[in-house]
Amino acid sequence: MSQKMDKKRAVSPTRQENYPEWFQECVKISQLAEPSMVRGCMIFKPHGCALWEEIKSQLDRRFKELKVKNVYMPLFIPVKELQKEADHIEGFAKECAVVTHHRLITDQKGELVVDPEAKMEEPYVVRPTSELLFGDAMSRWIHSYRDLPLLLNQWANVVRWEMRTRPFLRTAEFLWQEGHTAHATKEEANAFSKKMLHEYARFVRESLAISVVEGQKPESEKFPGANITYTIEAMMQDTKALQAGTSHDLGQNFAKASTIRFTDQAGELQFAHTTSWGMTTRLIGALMMVHGDDDGAVLPPKVAPVHIGIVPFLMKDSDPSLILGYIDRLRLSLENTIYHGSPLRVEVDLSDERASEKAWRFKKMGIPHLIQIGMKEVTENTICLVERDIMDSSKETLQAGSYVEHVSDLLDRMQSRMYQKSTEFREKHTFFAHTKAEAYTYLESGVGFVECFIAQDPSIEKELKDKYSVTVRCIPLETLEETGPCIFTDKKGQKALLAKAY
């Protein structure tokens, strides 16, 4: 196509040329994931799997500090049990994988087919969420106020039979965590759902270096069954919004549907107040869409599976043993450096590929620091460093000792630069609209997020959706109390964020 060889960009098309296609290509060349033979399901390659493990481990550590305990529920849910949810929740998701048989047989033609005789007694769905099983377990595990709060979480795969899929952002199977908690009071449940939202926001900002707006969903966009749905919304490089995590205050709705009751200190039987909150592998899609560039992924140091990629530069007149020995000592010093609680992760590419190929591989994968070592570096006791986020301008030579001493600072500075860039990008592409006309001008030109006062009203939201494929992403928590005349109806409105979204 229009691959510009002069600029030596690894991804074609570029973000400018075709953002959705750039994304697909970027996922591929970054070695994070690849499509599989199963419709809408991805293979997490080692790099992508390690990235998710890092995200998971940081979130999990924090959950545990908050006294949340992990459980593991069965993969299947009996269809007849889903009836409960279907009864009380209008928007029950019905697109799911249904298990109806339990055996394959070889037919007369020698082909493997579903055995018609092996129909299950009752059909099961593959969990689209384990909400129902959590409700059922909580109804058995909670008896008295002594059992509260009950703070549970699950890390698992879930399946939703999506029609149109996109790597990481929307896949039939995805990995996630779902937290479910039960509390004795309304206030405590609400406070906990907010606390988890703040935790999510903190993690996404501090570890993923993504700027997010914390907000409350309008009635129309709430999770079915929730009293309040809290959300964090991030802006991608095409200025569309991406919901990066949600936390729900379910009031007593869920407890009533699942009969989660407890005897309070006065001996009275009460329904519990529950919350739920989740984050998914979609976060990896967000990482790519926010930080990726026309050369591939750019991973924030705090979650990068490899912090430093080292490439030996062997020329005809080099002494390989000198270079490799030098690299070994450097690697050792770096691996003895603790970065945010864990040793730095270093990868040395010793294969017999060309050095330039190796350097490109590390760049495409988004490894924060690329280090090249040739005879010159060995002789001068230096390293040649390229910082991934500012690759085009950052190539510099540092004393090896000084690099090892300051490597954590350098990585932290990269982390800050990336977060700052994401924040500035979002701020630059967020516009306040004083009037409907102004809002429509912004929305028509697709410039980014539009802030305005709006009264919650289904007809306005329908118009926004129909005309501009735009939704009310959230009422930002920071300005939750601010009110003003709705730009559409002049009624009392709240400051809302409008945007197209993934």
Added chain:
Amino acid sequence: MSQKMDKKRAVSPTRQENYPEWFQECVKISQLAEPSMVRGCMIFKPHGCALWEEIKSQLDRRFKELKVKNVYMPLFIPVKELQKEADHIEGFAKECAVVTHHRLITDQKGELVVDPEAKMEEPYVVRPTSELLFGDAMSRWIHSYRDLPLLLNQWANVVRWEMRTRPFLRTAEFLWQEGHTAHATKEEANAFSKKMLHEYARFVRESLAISVVEGQKPESEKFPGANITYTIEAMMQDTKALQAGTSHDLGQNFAKASTIRFTDQAGELQFAHTTSWGMTTRLIGALMMVHGDDDGAVLPPKVAPVHIGIVPFLMKDSDPSLILGYIDRLRLSLENTIYHGSPLRVEVDLSDERASEKAWRFKKMGIPHLIQIGMKEVTENTICLVERDIMDSSKETLQAGSYVEHVSDLLDRMQSRMYQKSTEFREKHTFFAHTKAEAYTYLESGVGFVECFIAQDPSIEKELKDKYSVTVRCIPLETLEETGPCIFTDKKGQKALLAKAY
């Protein structure tokens, strides 16, 4: 039933009375897992989930040290792709969960049913293993000798539609890891499959405190498609065997079925040599069956989710603030103690239940150290310690400072005692049979493992199975080279281990 209140045993029936029922009951009261509304599937409760996480994290750390990388494959496998495996493997497992539809609808009666219109274009099975997907990925990821060895692993849930299930030991859904590696030479593949077996054996011995025999399966018990299947076999308290992990040298069989080829250094196209190896949540069943007693679980300190359970003893004349303050300081000192690389995990039960109830809860859960603190301990600056594995005889009072100083040693000593007990039990219940008659006497009386020289012969194995439900568990690696006349046929035989097995 026959609950002996005088002995105050928590599990009824006892191991002596009814071992299988004791096991079921023990799983329940230990808080590890409970049955679910899904046939043959368990709920991993917080205690069981934490135990699996600990097992997983230790194994995973070791895999990573060996340069094995994790990937994640899709949950589903198209039935038509399974044909490949069915073609080349006789014993292809056909009992699996089959997904045939992708939508539920509400019918005229208002009931949620499978939408007959939403039949999938092709049926999928829920992975009973991801072997096929690994083969497919390897065939794409391996091109040249540079890509070898390729060392991959996956942590995932798998499903096998078992007819008779038993918690942890045999469940429809279970959690496991499956490693798949590809190598350039036959020797390297074989060495790697043996290395993984040794790793498994080391982990089970050192961390789970379970004595195992490392061996090679006879031809008849091999994994379909393997050249050699290595196994570790443990003895349960009813003297039955349990296969705790397997590692397969697949030769080029799997590479041929999946077309995994590489260009060698001479430029020739070659089939790779592959291995696979796996461990499952069955290990938790083994832990229970080997170490559990008539009061519940007994968890080895190296994998226990909680090392120390502390119970405050508040009497009428106690000063709660003194006791709780004392416990707080003790907890802090303990949590600052590093035990095999991680801080000690301490749980203090501050609920308003009776102290004796709390102590029983910790005992049933198998927490290694139970500590009770009342006014006496506060006044004398001591702790009252019960060690779970020798509970009936171990209650002792120690100076608090001395306990904190020596707690790691005490836990290590418990770990050694448990391993020693498991080893002695296995040795005590293993008998060498010089003749067929002698072997049959042992097998008839069901005394444990029977060692004897045996030539591999399907008719002998059939007889053993039919008559005594006994199989050749393995040819122990330690005596692999020893030969002697087969006690059944007088042909040249190898020293084999016979036993009933789970």
